[in-house]
Amino acid sequence: MITREPQIFDPPPNVFASAGRGIILACQGTGQALLMLLGAAAQTPHLFSRKNRDDVMRQLYLVGIKSLGVVSVVALFTGMILALQVGLELRRYGQENNIGTLVCVSMLREMGPFMTGLVIAASVGSAIAAQMGTMTVAEEIAALDVMSISPLRYLMMPRLVALAVMMPLLTVYTNLLGIFGGAIVGATQLGISLEAYFDNAFRYAENKDLYVGLFKAFLFGLIIVTVACYQGFTATEGAVGVGRATRRTVIVSFLLILVVGYFVTRMFYQ
Amino acid sequence: MIRFENVTKRFGAKTVLDDVSYEIEKGETFVIVGRSGAGKSVSLRHMIRLLTPDAGRIWVDGECISEAGGAELERILGRFGVLFQSAALLQWLNVEDNVCLPLRQKTNLPEDEIRARAAEKLALVGLEGAEQKMPADISGGMRKRVGLARAIVTRPEIILYDEPTSGLDPVISRQIDLLIDDLRRHLGVTSVVVTHDLYSALHIGTRVAMLHEGKFVVCAPPEEFIASRHPVVRDFLQAQGIAGLQDVRKAFGK
Ligand SMILES: Nc1ncnc2c1ncn2[C@@H]1O[C@H](COP(=O)(O)OP(=O)(O)OP(=O)(O)O)[C@@H](O)[C@H]1O
Ligand SMILES: [Mg+2]
Numbered sequence: 001m002i003t004r005e006p007q008i009f010d011p012p013p014n015v016f017a018s019a020g021r022g023i024i025l026a027c028q029g030t031g032q033a034l035l036m037l038l039g040a041a042a043q044t045p046h047l048f049s050r051k052n053r054d055d056v057m058r059q060l061y062l063v064g065i066k067s068l069g070v071v072s073v074v075a076l077f078t079g080m081i082l083a084l085q086v087g088l089e090l091r092r093y094g095q096e097n098n099i100g101t102l103v104c105v106s107m108l109r110e111m112g113p114f115m116t117g118l119v120i121a122a123s124v125g126s127a128i129a130a131q132m133g134t135m136t137v138a139e140e141i142a143a144l145d146v147m148s149i150s151p152l153r154y155l156m157m158p159r160l161v162a163l164a165v166m167m168p169l170l171t172v173y174t175n176l177l178g179i180f181g182g183a184i185v186g187a188t189q190l191g192i193s194l195e196a197y198f199d200n201a202f203r204y205a206e207n208k209d210l211y212v213g214l215f216k217a218f219l220f221g222l223i224i225v226t227v228a229c230y231q232g233f234t235a236t237e238g239a240v241g242v243g244r245a246t247r248r249t250v251i252v253s254f255l256l257i258l259v260v261g262y263f264v265t266r267m268f269y270q
Numbered sequence: 271m272i273r274f275e276n277v278t279k280r281f282g283a284k285t286v287l288d289d290v291s292y293e294i295e296k297g298e299t300f301v302i303v304g305r306s307g308a309g310k311s312v313s314l315r316h317m318i319r320l321l322t323p324d325a326g327r328i329w330v331d332g333e334c335i336s337e338a339g340g341a342e343l344e345r346i347l348g349r350f351g352v353l354f355q356s357a358a359l360l361q362w363l364n365v366e367d368n369v370c371l372p373l374r375q376k377t378n379l380p381e382d383e384i385r386a387r388a389a390e391k392l393a394l395v396g397l398e399g400a401e402q403k404m405p406a407d408i409s410g411g412m413r414k415r416v417g418l419a420r421a422i423v424t425r426p427e428i429i430l431y432d433e434p435t436s437g438l439d440p441v442i443s444r445q446i447d448l449l450i451d452d453l454r455r456h457l458g459v460t461s462v463v464v465t466h467d468l469y470s471a472l473h474i475g476t477r478v479a480m481l482h483e484g485k486f487v488v489c490a491p492p493e494e495f496i497a498s499r500h501p502v503v504r505d506f507l508q509a510q511g512i513a514g515l516q517d518v519r520k521a522f523g524k
Binding site: 001003005006008010051134135138139140142143145146147148149154 | 281282318320322344348352355356359360361372374376424
């Protein structure tokens with residue numbers, strides 16, 4: 001059962017007690033969220049079962065296809081901004097023909113998964129939190145629990161699969177568009193031919209750059225779905241609670257994406 | 271069938287259930303009445319483990335649901351059908367899919383069998399023709415009836431109704447009351463009904479219980495309940511203009 005008893009505390013006597021309680025609750029929450037992730041991951045073998053495949057397909061579609069528009073714009077402009085900023089600087093040293101490598105490597109390693117993660121956290125993550133939160137406060141999750149339809153299997157697993165699959169795919173797409181955006185700026189603003197740009201771009205980029213980026217994207221997908229479902233399933237107090245769950249989802253996923261992104265980079269490039 | 275054993279439940283400083291003990295017999299329609307906020311929904315939620323008591327135990331047919339876990343809990347819950355106060359339909363599924371949901375997710379019945387059963391239950395609650403509507407597009411009373419169809423589609427032995435007729439027009443209300451009564455008479459279903467409507471309580475109930483300040487102050491068959499001298503019960507009866515059982519029978523056209 002996902003439905004939890006309401007926790008009611010006496011007001012804390014002083015600021016230390018209140019800080020301590022905050023820390024304990026945060027640790028508890030982290031543990032519960034991780035257990036939810038494991039619980040949903042344990043359900044992934046049911047991916048293609050008659051009971052779940054429709055929901056999995058719908059989530060794949062919602063996450064993958066419905067996000068393409070905003071991801072495209074963000075990707076294109078990320079590449080363009082990168083190329084323009086760095087290109088203008090490099091031009092002072094006569095190095096602007098290396099802009100291809102710069103854009104390509106930073107897209108693959110860092111900016112691709114990072115920007116995709118932020119866009120998906122803000123769009124898909126908040127939507128999941130709002131939907132799960134609304135269901136929780138409307139007793140729909142409790143109803144599922146009582147019917148012994150596990151919310152982890154029925155609701156979270158399809159979303160987990162969708163994000164784990166689509167985040168890396170969307171990141172590949174972001175990378176391509178970003179590099180392409182850089183090429184446009186290179187050609188129109190910096191006077192670098194497309195041929196020279198792409199030649200330079202792929203000469204120094206390694207496969208490792210791509211894989212590390214995709215691994216990050218996969219992790220970001222897990223982070224987003226876990227935070228969103230946890231916040232949704234633990235929402236309380238009606239519409240206010242749903243708003244709070246949504247806000248926290250965006251904030252916590254942003255922070256985790258930043259921090260985890262940094263440590264993954266450190267792990268692979270030292 | 272369902273036994274509360276010295277159950278106490280507090281929310282913060284507020285004691286909602288105060289050392290409550292009672293037993294609901296098999297095949298009974300047990301009606302809980304009481305003021306708003308008396309703890310009726312809280313009582314129901316204890317029976318299906320959405321809440322656990324601070325002290326005491328709850329037994330379902332000799333199994334302790336308040337302490338069961340895993341497969342045992344799932345098996346006990348499988349005997350229940352529940353109509354929530356808010357109906358609790360899934361908003362992205364249409365009426366038919368909502369009713370089919372428990373069968374699709376928890377059984378391996380063939381699809382046409384599932385749809386046939388759903389259609390049968392939807393007809394029972396008077397909703398044939400509304401299969402394709404979305405929950406957001408139907409009235410509160412209709413949603414409640416869809417919730418009722420979903421609760422009975424798995425053919426449960428025990429059905430819990432949280433205010434099955436509030437928000438329904440009087441004609442449909444009486445229809446639902448008759449349906450609850452039918453389920454008991456013909457299928458031997460055990461029902462627990464929470465309601466504000468004393469007419470329906472006294473008509474369908476085999477026992478009626480008044481929950482007040484954490485206790486069941488009166489818990490008796492309808493004739494005795496009406497005769498009770500307890501002031502809270504008298505207030506309730508008076509407020510709804512019931513002097514004797516004949517008033518109730520008249521309301522049901524008998
Ligand atoms: N999750 C909760 N957290 C804190 N208090 C709660 C919670 N659920 C119920 N209560 C308290 O328990 C009391 C009983 O609530 P309950 O929902 O059982 O009332 P009710 O008898 O069903 O009323 P109504 O007829 O309005 O549905 C209320 O005073 C409420 O404040
Ligand atoms: Mg209630």
